[in-house]
Structure formats: C-alpha cells, structure tokens
Amino acid sequence: MIVQAVTWIGGVDGYLELVDQRRLPGEFVKLECRDAEQLHHAIRALAVRGAPAIGVAAAYGVVLGLQRLGEDDTVAEARNELTDTCEYLAGSRPTAVNLFWALDRVKCKVETTSDRVTLGELREAALSEANAIFAEDVDMCRRIGENGQRFIEDGVGVLTHCNAGALAAAGQGTALSVLFEAHRQGKKFHVYADETRPLLQGARLTAWELQQAGIGVTVICDNMAGWLMKQGKVGMVITGADRIAANGDAANKIGTYSLSVLAKKHGIPFYIAAPSSTFDLSIADGSEIPIELRAGEEVVRPCGAELAIAPDGVDVWNPAFDVTDARDITAIITERGVIEGPNAERVAEHLQAGA
Amino acid sequence: MIVQAVTWIGGVDGYLELVDQRRLPGEFVKLECRDAEQLHHAIRALAVRGAPAIGVAAAYGVVLGLQRLGEDDTVAEARNELTDTCEYLAGSRPTAVNLFWALDRVKCKVETTSDRVTLGELREAALSEANAIFAEDVDMCRRIGENGQRFIEDGVGVLTHCNAGALAAAGQGTALSVLFEAHRQGKKFHVYADETRPLLQGARLTAWELQQAGIGVTVICDNMAGWLMKQGKVGMVITGADRIAANGDAANKIGTYSLSVLAKKHGIPFYIAAPSSTFDLSIADGSEIPIELRAGEEVVRPCGAELAIAPDGVDVWNPAFDVTDARDITAIITERGVIEGPNAERVAEHLQAGA
Numbered sequence: 001m002i003v004q005a006v007t008w009i010g011g012v013d014g015y016l017e018l019v020d021q022r023r024l025p026g027e028f029v030k031l032e033c034r035d036a037e038q039l040h041h042a043i044r045a046l047a048v049r050g051a052p053a054i055g056v057a058a059a060y061g062v063v064l065g066l067q068r069l070g071e072d073d074t075v076a077e078a079r080n081e082l083t084d085t086c087e088y089l090a091g092s093r094p095t096a097v098n099l100f101w102a103l104d105r106v107k108c109k110v111e112t113t114s115d116r117v118t119l120g121e122l123r124e125a126a127l128s129e130a131n132a133i134f135a136e137d138v139d140m141c142r143r144i145g146e147n148g149q150r151f152i153e154d155g156v157g158v159l160t161h162c163n164a165g166a167l168a169a170a171g172q173g174t175a176l177s178v179l180f181e182a183h184r185q186g187k188k189f190h191v192y193a194d195e196t197r198p199l200l201q202g203a204r205l206t207a208w209e210l211q212q213a214g215i216g217v218t219v220i221c222d223n224m225a226g227w228l229m230k231q232g233k234v235g236m237v238i239t240g241a242d243r244i245a246a247n248g249d250a251a252n253k254i255g256t257y258s259l260s261v262l263a264k265k266h267g268i269p270f271y272i273a274a275p276s277s278t279f280d281l282s283i284a285d286g287s288e289i290p291i292e293l294r295a296g297e298e299v300v301r302p303c304g305a306e307l308a309i310a311p312d313g314v315d316v317w318n319p320a321f322d323v324t325d326a327r328d329i330t331a332i333i334t335e336r337g338v339i340e341g342p343n344a345e346r347v348a349e350h351l352q353a354g355a
Numbered sequence: 356m357i358v359q360a361v362t363w364i365g366g367v368d369g370y371l372e373l374v375d376q377r378r379l380p381g382e383f384v385k386l387e388c389r390d391a392e393q394l395h396h397a398i399r400a401l402a403v404r405g406a407p408a409i410g411v412a413a414a415y416g417v418v419l420g421l422q423r424l425g426e427d428d429t430v431a432e433a434r435n436e437l438t439d440t441c442e443y444l445a446g447s448r449p450t451a452v453n454l455f456w457a458l459d460r461v462k463c464k465v466e467t468t469s470d471r472v473t474l475g476e477l478r479e480a481a482l483s484e485a486n487a488i489f490a491e492d493v494d495m496c497r498r499i500g501e502n503g504q505r506f507i508e509d510g511v512g513v514l515t516h517c518n519a520g521a522l523a524a525a526g527q528g529t530a531l532s533v534l535f536e537a538h539r540q541g542k543k544f545h546v547y548a549d550e551t552r553p554l555l556q557g558a559r560l561t562a563w564e565l566q567q568a569g570i571g572v573t574v575i576c577d578n579m580a581g582w583l584m585k586q587g588k589v590g591m592v593i594t595g596a597d598r599i600a601a602n603g604d605a606a607n608k609i610g611t612y613s614l615s616v617l618a619k620k621h622g623i624p625f626y627i628a629a630p631s632s633t634f635d636l637s638i639a640d641g642s643e644i645p646i647e648l649r650a651g652e653e654v655v656r657p658c659g660a661e662l663a664i665a666p667d668g669v670d671v672w673n674p675a676f677d678v679t680d681a682r683d684i685t686a687i688i689t690e691r692g693v694i695e696g697p698n699a700e701r702v703a704e705h706l707q708a709g710a
Contacts, residue, residue, distance in 0.1 A: 025666035192672070195654065195664065197552065197576035203655070203665040211666050218670040221552035221654055223577035223610030227677040230612065255578030257585065261620050262613060299550065299576055300558070302657050302664070309550065309658060310558040311380035311566050315573040317547070322582040 001212050002180055005053045005167045008060050008130070012123040013067065016060045020047045021167055025208040033057075036065040036085050043092035043099075050168020051242075052137050052275075055098035059130035061089045062106040066123045075115065078122050082110055102133055134170045140275050141171025143335035145181030148238070148273050151331070152182035152189055156235035159225060161194040162253035163205040164240025164273065174240045174273040176209060178333065183215050191217045192234065194225060196253060198299045198318065222255050229266040237263045241274040241332075248326030248342030249286025250274075257322035260329065269330035276334040276351060284344075286323035294318045356567050357535055360408045360522045363415050363485070367478040368422065371415045375402045376522055380563040388412075391420040391440050398447035398454075405523020406597075407492050407630075410453035414485035416444045417461040421478045430470065433477050437465055457488055489525045495630050496526025498690035500536030503593070503628050506686070507537035507544055511590035514580060516549040517608035518560040519595025519628065529595045529628040531564060533688065538570050546572045547589065549580055551608060553654045553673065577610050584621040592618045596629040596687075603681030603697030604641025605629075612677035615684065624685035631689040631706060639699075641678035649673045 007017045016033040022045065023029045031047050033039040039061040042048055048057050065085025069078055086103045093099055109129040110122055117125075152158065158179065165176035172180050179191060191210055196202035203219050210217040220228060228234055237259055241250040250256075250272050263270040283289060296316025300308045310316070332339040332347075339350045362372045371388040377400065378384045386402055388394040394416040397403055403412050420440025424433055441458045448454055464484040465477055472480075507513065513534065520531035527535050534546060546565055551557035558574050565572040575583060583589055592614055596605040605611075605627050618625040638644060651671025655663045665671070687694040687702075694705045 025664075026662055194578070195552070197550070197578060200664045207669050208666040211669060216670075218672050219651075219654065219665045220672050221577070221609070223549070223552060223613055224672065224674065224677075226613030226616055227609060227674060228672070230677075254576070254582060258578055258581030258613065258617060261581055262616055265616050265620070296574075299574065303660070303662065305658070305660060307381055307658065309380075309555045310574045311563040314562045314566060315571075317573050317575050317579065317583065319579060319582060322579075322585070 002172050003166050003209060003212055005048065005050070006057050006060070006134070006170050008134070012063065012120070012127050016057060016064065018042055018048045018057065019167065021049055021205065022047050025204050033064065035067070036061050036088060039064060040089055040092045050163070051098040052169040053167070054093060055102035056130070056134050056137055056170040058089050058099050059102040059106050059133045062086060062103065063123065063127045063130055066126055069119060073119060075117070075119055075122060078119055079111065082107060105133060106130055137169055138171035140335040141169050141173055141177045144174050144273050144275065144333055145172060145177035147335070147337055148178030148271065148333040149181040149185060151236060151269070151271060152178065152187055153235065154187050154189070156189045157192060157233045158189055159192045159194070159228070159234045159237045159259070160206060161202060161239045161256055161259055162196045163201040163209070165206055165209040167205050167209060174275065175238045176206065178238060178273050179210070179215060180213055183213060191215055192228060193217055193219050194222045194255065195219055196255060197222055198302065200303065201253075225259055226262045229262055229268060234266070234268055236269050236271060238271040238273060241272045241278050242321060243283070243289055244272070244274060244279045244332065245283040245285045245289060246279070246281045246347055247285045247344040248329060248332060248339065248347050249289070250324045250326070250329060250332070251286065251289045251291070251321045252324065254319050254322050257324050260324040264328050270328060271331050271333060272324070272329055273333040276336050279347065279351060281351070286325065289323055291322065292320040294320050357527050358521050358564060358567055360403065360405070361412050361415070361489070361525050363489070367418065367475070367482050371412060371419065373397055373403045373412065374522065376404055376560065377402050380559050388419065390422070391416050391443060394419060395444055395447045405518070406453040407524040408522070409448060410457035411485070411489050411492055411525040413444050413454050414457040414461050414488045417441060417458065418478065418482045418485055421481055424474060428474060430472070430474055430477060433474055434466065437462060460488060461485055492524055493526035495690040496524050496528055496532045499529050499628050499630065499688055500527060500532035502690070502693055503533030503626065503688035504536040504540060506591060506624070506626060507533065507542055508590065509542050509544070511544045512547060512588045513544055514547045514549070514583070514589045514592045514614070515561060516557060516594045516611055516614055517551045518556040518564070520561055520564040522560050522564060529630065530593045531561065533593060533628050534565070534570060535568055538568060546570055547583060548572055548574050549577045549610060550574055551610060552577055553657065555658065556608070580614055581617045584617055584623060589621070589623055591624050591626060593626040593628060596627045596633050597676060598638070598644055599627070599629060599634045599687065600638040600640045600644060601634070601636045601702055602640045602699040603684060603687060603694065603702050604644070604678050605681070605684060605687070606641065606644045606646070606676045606678045609674050609677050612679050615679040619683050625683060626686055626688060627679070627684055628688040631691050634702065634706060636706070641680065644678055646677070647675040649675050
C-alpha cells in the first residue's frame with residue numbers, strides 16, 4: 001500500500017483528510033480539516049509537508065473557505081471570501097512557492113468564471129480546479145516512476161536520502177515513485193534509507209513509506225553511507241531535488257552533495273527524480289542557488305527532545321540544503337523523460353521538447 | 356581548562372573521582388568510586404569511556420579492592436583479594452583490551468613484589484603502578500599534541516569526528532591533544548565537531564571539551580561535513596583511531612572513512628592522532644580488521660529517547676567503526692613522532708625507531 005497524504009472526502013460540502021506527519025512513524029493518524037483555519041494550522045505545524053502536498057492541500061483549503069458562505073450570500077460576497085481565504089492560507093508557510101502557485105490557480109479559475117453563475121457553481125469551480133491540481137500531481141508522480149523504473153536492476157541495493165515519497169506529494173512522490181513503480185513490476189531490490197539529520201525524514205518517513213509498501217528497507221545513519229558503498233552494498237543512489245539550475249546542478253536536502261561525491265568515488269550511478277517544474281532556468285548554475293540556514297535548535301534537540309545533545313551556547317551550523325554538481329549526476333528523471341549526463345544544453349532540450 | 360576524566364584522590368586509602376560522562380554536556384558531575392563495585396558499575400554504565408580512561412580507572416580499581424583488607428589479613432589473603440578484584444573488574448567491559456592490559460600490569464607488579472613485604476607495602480605497590488599507568492598516559496597524550504601541533508596553521512578550520520579528547524584518556528587525549536597544544540601556543544583556529552551519530556560523542560563531549568578549553572567550536576551534523584569542505588571552511592581533518600593495521604589503514608568511529616574520501620576530493624589533508632600502541636602489526640591491512648556491529652536500538656532511540664525515530668521493526672545497520680585507507684591519510688601522529696604518507700615500510704620504521 002502506498003499512502004495518500006492528502007485526500008478530499010465528499011463534494012463541495014466535503015472536508016480534507018491529512019496524514020498527520022508529526023505523529024509518524026509512531027502513530028498513523030488522520031487529521032480532518034473542516035475549515036480554512038484548521039488547514040492553516042496543519043500546514044504551519046508541519047502536519048502536512050512537502051511542496052506538492054502543501055500546494056494540493058491549500059487548493060482544497062479554498063473550497064473549505066467558500067463553505068463559510070450561506071444561501072443568502074451573493075456571488076460578490078463569495079469573491080471577497082475567496083480573496084480573504086487565499087491571503088490567509090498563503091500566510092501559513094510564507095516561503096512555499098507551490099502554496100502560492102496552487103492558491104493562485106484556484107483563485108484565477110473562480111474569478112474567470114462568468115459573473116452570472118450561481119454561488120454553487122463558483123464552489124464547484126473551486127473544487128474542480130483543486131481536483132485538477134491533485135490529479136496532475138498524481139499523474140506527474142506516476143510518470144516519474146515509469147520513466148525511472150528502468151534504472152532499478154533486479155537485486156540492486158538502492159540508497160536514498162530524506163523523503164521524496166508519497167507523504168510529500170498528492171501522488172506517489174518522486175524518488176520513491178521510481179521505487180514503487182519498480183516494485184509494482186515485480187523487481188526485487190533493497191533500499192537503504194539515510195536517517196537524514198537533523199529532522200530525520202529518512203528514518204521517520206521514508207522507512208515507514210517503504211515498509212507500508214512492502215519494500216525491504218534498512219535505516220542507516222548518514223555517516224554510514226560511504227562505508228556501506230565500500231562494502232559493495234549500494235548499486236545506485238536516488239534522491240529528489242528542491243531546485244535545479246539551468247545547467248543541471250541540483251539543490252536537495254543537506255547531505256546529498258556528500259552522497260554524490262561518495263557515489264562517484266565508488267563508481268555508483270547517482271540519480272535525481274523531480275518534476276520538470278523543479279528547474280529554475282533563471283539560475284545558470286548551482287552557485288546561484290540560495291541555501292537556507294536554519295536554527296541550531298533543530299540539530300541540538302532532535303525531534304524536540306527536552307535534553308540538548310550539545311553544550312549550552314555552542315555554535316551550530318545548520319544549512320537545510322546543499323548543491324550537487326551536474327557532472328556528478330548520472331541522470332535526472334522527470335515526468336517528461338530522462339536527462340542523461342545533464343548539462344545546460346540537454347536540460348534546455350528536455351524542457352523544450354516536453355513543452 | 357582541560358578536563359581530567361579520572362583522578363585518584365589521596366594515598367592508598369584514597370578514592371577515585373570520575374567525570375560522569377553520562378551527564379555531559381547538560382551537567383558536569385563528579386562520581387566518587389570508593390570500592391571496586393562502584394567502579395565496576397561506573398565502567399559498565401559508561402560513566403567512564405574511552406580505552407585509555409577505562410584502563411587507568413581499572414588500575415586504580417585494584418587499589419580500591421585491596422582497601423577491603425583489614426589489619427589482621429595476611430599477605431596471602433591480599434593476593435587472593437587481588438585476583439578476585441582483577442577478575443571482577445575485567446567483567447565490566449568484556450571486550451576492552453586496555454582494561455585487561457591495565458589490570459594485568461597492576462596484578463603482575465603486586466605479585467612480583469617479594470613475599471616478605473607487608474600488606475601496606477603491597478597496597479603501595481598497587482597504587483604506585485596505577486599512578487605509573489596514569490602518568491604514562493598523560494605523557495603520551497602530551498607528546499602526541501607536541502608532535503602534531505605543527506600541522507595547525509593560524510586561522511585554519513579543523514574538522515574532527517567523535518571524541519578523541521581528555522574525556523577518553525587520563526591525559527589530554529589524542530586528536531584533541533593536538534588542538535589543545537596548538538591553542539596553548541597561542542595559535543588561532545576554529546574547530547568543527549561532527550555530532551557523530553549514533554551516540555553523538557562529538558556534539559556531547561568534543562564540543563564540551565573544546566568549549567571548556569576556550570577553543571572556538573561549531574557543531575555540525577555528520578552529513579554537513581562535505582558541504583562545509585566545499586565552502587572552503589575546512590583546512591584539515593584530524594581524528595583518533597581505534598586500531599591501525601601494519602600498512603597504516605586505520606579503524607576509527609563510523610563516518611571517518613567518508614570524511615577521508617571527502618577530504619581527498621577537496622584537497623584537504625587528513626590526519627590521524629593515536630598512541631603507537633594502537634598499531635596492530637598482526638594485521639596486514641584494513642580488510643582484516645573486524646568491525647563491530649552494534650544494536651539498531653542505538654540508532655533508533657538517540658540518547659535513549661522514549662520515542663523511536665524509525666518505524667517499529669525496521670531493519671537497522673549499525674557498524675561502530677569503519678576503516679580509512681592509508682593512502683588517504685596524510686600523516687599519522689603518535690607519541691614517537693609523525694608518519695607522513697603512511698605505508699607498511701614507514702610504519703615498521705617508525706615503531707622500530709621508537710622502541
């Protein structure tokens with residue numbers, strides 16, 4: 001079974017059901033969001049995380065906002081409610097690009113609906129657009145899996161980092177989608193999941209998703225990856241990406257860069273799986289990608305532990321991402337196909353061909 | 356200030372004072388051991404850790420054991436007590452070679468003392484041998500520091516892994532001794548301490564020791580080391596070692612191997628600091644060094660956390676050590692000097708010259 005992180009239950013009067021990712025892997029709990037406030041809180045508190053998953057959830061949040069309207073409300077009042085809800089939800093994670101994009105899409109769809117429609121038709125338009133965003137994500141994830149599964153050879157050991165799975169998307173994820181697809185085709189392989197300090201998404205979420213899907217998985221500490229490669233246990237590395245420059249340099253969760261260097265040293269292919277929307281052609285190469293520095297507290301108190309693991313007042317360096325050189329990436333897998341040996345020319349070709 | 360992990364207070368009727376490493380870095384608490392049972396428990400419970408520190412503590416444990424004797428006891432009874440105490444303490448950490456070595460040394464010293472001596476003289480002989488082991492360790496640590504400090508250039512960023520400091524020894528440690536010595540000479544440099552999963556000795560102990568000594572230190576997650584190197588922040592890497600083969604291949608805490616590969620990729624020198632007793636000439640190269648696999652629980656419940664960070668029943672791979680290739684080690688620093696570009700010939704020369 002592949003988990004579905006975000007599910008709309010019912011029609012325009014329905015509600016949103018989220019897998020509460022704060023409770024995983026200890027408990028599998030569904031969180032019901034029946035109004036925009038509940039969803040706002042869920043996004044802010046990281047009950048739902050992963051750019052595509054947040055975007056889809058926010059799109060349904062607009063539908064929840066419009067439920068506030070009564071039978072006596074006019075279409076003009078509905079448009080005000082729409083604007084208010086979108087602004088309100090946009091404030092839940094102020095830097096999440098997918099969130100703004102999804103809200104804008106639903107807003108535009110509703111706004112461009114003719115003025116003569118009824119309130120009910122407006123609400124249907126919002127739900128229909130949210131469903132479309134959901135369906136596109138599911139399709140995109142599936143295509144990435146289909147395009148990438150050919151790299152999974154029978155009996156291979158696959159190393160992955162962080163969580164690029166179904167929990168981060170509406171569909172079955174990106175890097176993990178490749179694994180789910182290969183598994184569906186009956187291929188046998190074993191996955192090693194880096195625990196992924198500081199937030200441990202690999203141990204908490206990736207290991208859980210693979211376990212649920214019936215795929216064999218072993219958790220390791222991040223510092224064990226090189227030694228695992230040296231033992232001949234790793235046949236390929238696959239991760240997601242957060243932003244990819246025009247030349248193929250790829251930003252992903254901190255630790256990915258080290259994995260790419262270690263993979264190259266051991267002659268192991270290194271794959272990135274990400275939607276084509278991850279490419280940012282305004283950025284020539286990885287040196288221009290800004291790297292978010294996060295609070296040291298994340299490192300010092302794992303999972304919000306009461307006792308700190310480092311002495312009081314100690315300095316901590318906590319970059320959230322790093323950048324892998326395009327020349328250390330064997331191929332980038334998108335929903336459009338595969339870019340082998342990525343460079344500026346091949347990235348441009350790939351994106352034009354599929355446009 | 357450089358911490359002293361193991362301190363004997365008083366004469367033959369004295370007691371052993373340990374820094375309780377289980378409580379660091381949250382609390383700096385001294386643990387008094389006034390009989391062999393208390394020490395046995397302290398070693399078993401990891402209140403004292405690090406091979407040299409355990410060895411020295413156990414040597415003093417023999418002195419504690421002999422305190423049990425009354426004025427009416429004979430020398431023959433003292434010899435029985437000696438044997439019992441040594442066997443008992445040897446059971447506290449069954450695989451710790453330094454522990455057996457130190458106990459044997461004190462036992463031999465007492466046993467070879469003439470039969471005609473008094474009970475008091477026997478006890479003095481035990482204390483004197485324990486003091487000798489302590490003093491030799493202090494001297495060895497200091498010499499390693501003196502031999503290695505020349506590699507610390509003013510303004511350099513130094514990356515270290517795990518804890519090879521004063522907490523692991525009677526003296527000021529091995530890798531950290533080099534830093535303490537450079538600091539004493541007024542050199543300015545900054546240290547990056549890998550947190551060192553799973554047991555976090557880097558964040559808990561190394562960061563604390565350096566802070567106490569007034570040396571600037573920044574804690575990072577292990578998976579950030581490569582990216583830190585890429586930023587040009589690391590001028591050298593220095594770690595300890597647990598066992599070194601005849602050709603210079605060095606076993607050390609898991610994660611050291613990856614650091615050596617990353618250092619080489621970035622053109623950064625990589626040093627090992629360890630006493631010459633760390634060499635095991637019965638082992639030709641690193642492939643013969645057995646690697647201890649430890650329980651997955653250490654990974655899944657950081658610092659004994661109540662909540663697991665990975666799903667129930669998930670497989671975990673938890674090797675305690677890995678082996679760094681001699682060709683990736685710039686130099687090995689011992690109390691006898693420095694082996695630059697270590698290989699079998701140079702290791703043999705080094706050990707013969709100092710013998």
